[in-house]
Amino acid sequence: MDLPAKSPSLWQSKPPQQPGQLFIFDRTPQIGQYSRLGPTRTGPAPRTDNLATADAPRPEPSASDGLTPSQQSAVDHFEGPLLILAGPGSGKTRVITRRMVRLVERGVDPRQILAVTFTNKAAEEMAERVERLAGGQRVAVSTFHRFCARLLRDHAEMVGLQANYTILDTTDQKQVVRSVLDELNLDAVHFPPGRISGRISHAKNQQQSAEELRSDVATRVGNHFQEVVARVYPRYQEFLLKANAVDFDDLLLHVQKLLNENPELRARLDDRYRFVMVDEYQDTNLVQYGIVRLLSHDHPNLCVTGDPDQSIYGWRGARIDNILRFEQDYPEATVVRLEENFRSTAAILRSADQLISHNQMRKAKSLVTANPEGEPVELLVFGSAQDEAHGIAGRIHELVSRGVCTYGDCAVFYRVNSMSRQVEQALSRWSIPFQVIAGVAFFERAEVKDMLGYLRLIENPADDAAFTRVVNKPPRRIGKVTQSKLARFATAEGLNRLESAAEAKRITGLSKQATTALLRFHELVDGLTLADAGSVAELLRTVIDRTRYTAGWQSGMNKSSEQDIQRQAVIDELLALATHYDEDAGDERSLAGFLEVTSLVADTDAIDPSQGAVTLMTLHAAKGLEFPTVFVVGIEQNLLPHERSLRDDNPRELEEERRLLFVGMTRAISRLSLTLAAQRDLHGQSRSTIPSQFLGEMELTSRDHTDPRGSAAPRPPLPDVTRLSQSSDNVDQPLLTTAAALLDGTAKAATLEQGFAIGMAVRHPRYGLGTVIAVDGYVRNRTVTVRFEDSEEGVSFQADHCPLQPVGRS
DNA sequence: CCACTATTGCTTTTT
DNA sequence: GCAATAGTGG
Numbered sequence A: 001m002d003l004p005a006k007s008p009s010l011w012q013s014k015p016p017q018q019p020g021q022l023f024i025f026d027r028t029p030q031i032g033q034y035s036r037l038g039p040t041r042t043g044p045a046p047r048t049d050n051l052a053t054a055d056a057p058r059p060e061p062s063a064s065d066g067l068t069p070s071q072q073s074a075v076d077h078f079e080g081p082l083l084i085l086a087g088p089g090s091g092k093t094r095v096i097t098r099r100m101v102r103l104v105e106r107g108v109d110p111r112q113i114l115a116v117t118f119t120n121k122a123a124e125e126m127a128e129r130v131e132r133l134a135g136g137q138r139v140a141v142s143t144f145h146r147f148c149a150r151l152l153r154d155h156a157e158m159v160g161l162q163a164n165y166t167i168l169d170t171t172d173q174k175q176v177v178r179s180v181l182d183e184l185n186l187d188a189v190h191f192p193p194g195r196i197s198g199r200i201s202h203a204k205n206q207q208q209s210a211e212e213l214r215s216d217v218a219t220r221v222g223n224h225f226q227e228v229v230a231r232v233y234p235r236y237q238e239f240l241l242k243a244n245a246v247d248f249d250d251l252l253l254h255v256q257k258l259l260n261e262n263p264e265l266r267a268r269l270d271d272r273y274r275f276v277m278v279d280e281y282q283d284t285n286l287v288q289y290g291i292v293r294l295l296s297h298d299h300p301n302l303c304v305t306g307d308p309d310q311s312i313y314g315w316r317g318a319r320i321d322n323i324l325r326f327e328q329d330y331p332e333a334t335v336v337r338l339e340e341n342f343r344s345t346a347a348i349l350r351s352a353d354q355l356i357s358h359n360q361m362r363k364a365k366s367l368v369t370a371n372p373e374g375e376p377v378e379l380l381v382f383g384s385a386q387d388e389a390h391g392i393a394g395r396i397h398e399l400v401s402r403g404v405c406t407y408g409d410c411a412v413f414y415r416v417n418s419m420s421r422q423v424e425q426a427l428s429r430w431s432i433p434f435q436v437i438a439g440v441a442f443f444e445r446a447e448v449k450d451m452l453g454y455l456r457l458i459e460n461p462a463d464d465a466a467f468t469r470v471v472n473k474p475p476r477r478i479g480k481v482t483q484s485k486l487a488r489f490a491t492a493e494g495l496n497r498l499e500s501a502a503e504a505k506r507i508t509g510l511s512k513q514a515t516t517a518l519l520r521f522h523e524l525v526d527g528l529t530l531a532d533a534g535s536v537a538e539l540l541r542t543v544i545d546r547t548r549y550t551a552g553w554q555s556g557m558n559k560s561s562e563q564d565i566q567r568q569a570v571i572d573e574l575l576a577l578a579t580h581y582d583e584d585a586g587d588e589r590s591l592a593g594f595l596e597v598t599s600l601v602a603d604t605d606a607i608d609p610s611q612g613a614v615t616l617m618t619l620h621a622a623k624g625l626e627f628p629t630v631f632v633v634g635i636e637q638n639l640l641p642h643e644r645s646l647r648d649d650n651p652r653e654l655e656e657e658r659r660l661l662f663v664g665m666t667r668a669i670s671r672l673s674l675t676l677a678a679q680r681d682l683h684g685q686s687r688s689t690i691p692s693q694f695l696g697e698m699e700l701t702s703r704d705h706t707d708p709r710g711s712a713a714p715r716p717p718l719p720d721v722t723r724l725s726q727s728s729d730n731v732d733q734p735l736l737t738t739a740a741a742l743l744d745g746t747a748k749a750a751t752l753e754q755g756f757a758i759g760m761a762v763r764h765p766r767y768g769l770g771t772v773i774a775v776d777g778y779v780r781n782r783t784v785t786v787r788f789e790d791s792e793e794g795v796s797f798q799a800d801h802c803p804l805q806p807v808g809r810s
Numbered sequence B: 001c002c003a004c005t006a007t008t009g010c011t012t013t014t015t
Numbered sequence C: 001g002c003a004a005t006a007g008t009g010g
Helices: A019-023 A069-076 A092-105 A120-133 A144-154 A170-183 A193-205 A210-219 A224-242 A248-261 A263-272 A286-295 A320-324 A346-356 A385-401 A417-429 A446-459 A464-470 A480-493 A497-502 A512-526 A536-547 A562-588 A591-599 A651-665 A693-697 A721-726 A739-743
Strands: A082-086 A113-117 A140-143 A275-278 A301-306 A334-338 A378-384 A410-414 A434-436 A614-618 A627-632 A668-682 A685-688 A701-704 A761-764 A768-776 A783-788 A794-798
Touching: A069 A092, A069 A334, A082 A092, A092 A113, A092 A120, A092 A275, A092 A301, A113 A120, A113 A144, A120 A140, A140 A144, A144 A248, A144 A286, A144 A591, A170 A193, A170 A224, A170 A464, A170 A480, A193 A224, A193 A248, A193 A286, A210 A224, A224 A464, A248 A263, A248 A286, A263 A286, A275 A286, A346 A651, A346 A668, A346 A693, A378 A385, A385 A410, A385 A417, A385 A627, A385 A668, A410 A417, A417 A434, A417 A614, A446 A464, A446 A512, A446 A536, A446 A562, A446 A591, A464 A497, A480 A497, A480 A512, A497 A512, A536 A562, A536 A591, A562 A591, A627 A651, A651 A668, A651 A693
Parallel strands: A082 A301, A082 A334, A113 A140, A113 A275, A275 A301, A378 A668, A378 A701, A410 A614, A410 A627, A434 A614, A627 A668
Antiparallel strands: A668 A685, A761 A768, A768 A783, A783 A794
């Protein structure tokens, strides 16, 4: 397939600027001087440049039912392998959903179609679109992990598990490693559990078993750390198997094994899923690749889509070559390239293209658009990270008040999560609503993990990881020493820890106090079942009750601290979530089902651009999304590219960093700003930064906002709290994403459209009806105090995480 | 022997 | 700026 020749004008722009030259500009940014582009790409912005006129002007396909010829050919492809190489903004999602619809129209049974994505959000969206277009017919759209979890549920015994196995998250993994280290008499200080579990995960992604890793390590000399990993790995795996538990990697690995070792099952599934589609194929790892191939052997109607330039998950085992070698794997494959970009302005696309073309290990590919030139991509230079954040907040404020775009149109991307804080603070000061994807995620909260830990232990008593997590929560005098003795006893007797607790009297060297504490704990957990409780929510309430989990911080004498209020709010939210699940699942409900749902959610599932709030997220989380206005912050050496990628001068890692920025830039529809700060705090100390090497690789208009006299941070126009809490037709609608919304992207019921205002009538699933009597704090730390009908006292909730819903008209 | 607190140390990205 | 650790009081 031939590539369109690069348009010469694309490369005749200004020569790349040297980073050093970037900081000499007027420091009075007048946003008003920019030519205005409509708030969306369909806006009537005039063309200011003839860059794209070489291509025949073409109507925007999404405006009608029309598809470009290449899009059409992908949609029409019927049987046989198909590779869709889709550049950013090329209408990929649209093409694959349309193709599925087309298959159904052709008479393919929808149950024979399986589509696999990486995030729940993508899966849900796709399923919904297909269902809508195919007249209510549903196809199976799932994430890799969820698909495997289900499959494994049905065939657990074939890989030595039971159907009620539990899924461990990264925290549990570390805890298991810690346990193993303890057993091997190694200290966790010198061998950080996180690093060890990371190495184990890496090995698993390379399909390296414990034995293989061991022999691999044996051939090399003197890597002590690796040797420890090799010793821990097999014990870790035994621990998991005994605990009837799997980690994220096992989910995939077990399924691959299942398919490999059971030809008849493999053939059955291959036949069942006649048409398999994989999105973001460049992000698949070796195991996922294996699974896909095993399912597409007899019926190689495999359709994969992706873009090598958007491969950003190499660090977790993604193999960019999976997509590059597709044509070798399936020589008869049809290849369709979608290269026309319908998303971004020509200016944005040009800069992104210039950047990515600096990658050496890359198949040349052109990015073409018929979109107008638009505003230049700008580089904003600030003195400090704080100024940077305020500069962005000010710019957003300006854009919104001029009606150029809405808050929901704006997004801020950063390399590391820790960078969100400053932006959050600045936005708060400006009273700008925002939504952070993955700050302290709900399911990472200690309270949630503890509660789920109890549920896990009830569902799967062998889950020693869950046992260790909850055995002393709340504190019941079962400390480190006792637990260690218990663990040794359990291993010696071949029992799980919960069973061992029941046998506490037989454990030698245990104090009387510890013995009774263990016995009582066993009794506590033993007496809990879903059947008795009737529903997950009810079971959860029983757990809270019997463990007196919240007793320590129940708001007894309005003495509870802010933290306690938040904790309570988290618990309430979890209860609401369980209720939601109970209702949703009906008779199908099971503890395993609830736990599966809760362990496989991702932070990115919460992204909801319709919320009317600025969205903050990492560059990784941004993939697959688009926003009219995009800011990418911290374009500095050692940050982007990240220092880790520069460490041993590894060009592959550097190129991945470049792709990361490329992904971020190509999310922008109309306006794109890259920002950096001359000084930035690095663990406490303020340090001078070096502009990213990537900046010199593309065309930018730069603006210096550093002030030699210091403190040039723009100020919010009216840092006014009363405005936030009192007006009910507030434009600055605070965004309230609840965990329920996270689990069920469409759970509008759980998401408030309006901010809380004093006097507003609300309903709480547990406390009933009430009235808002106070609103405090800013967006993320905002609390709402409500007085409920049957009480005098107000109850406070963390606005972000509470199941309060407005009642009636506001 | 356990719980609580002060201090240290360390920070990519995520299913 | 947080989590895990080390130290101290109960």
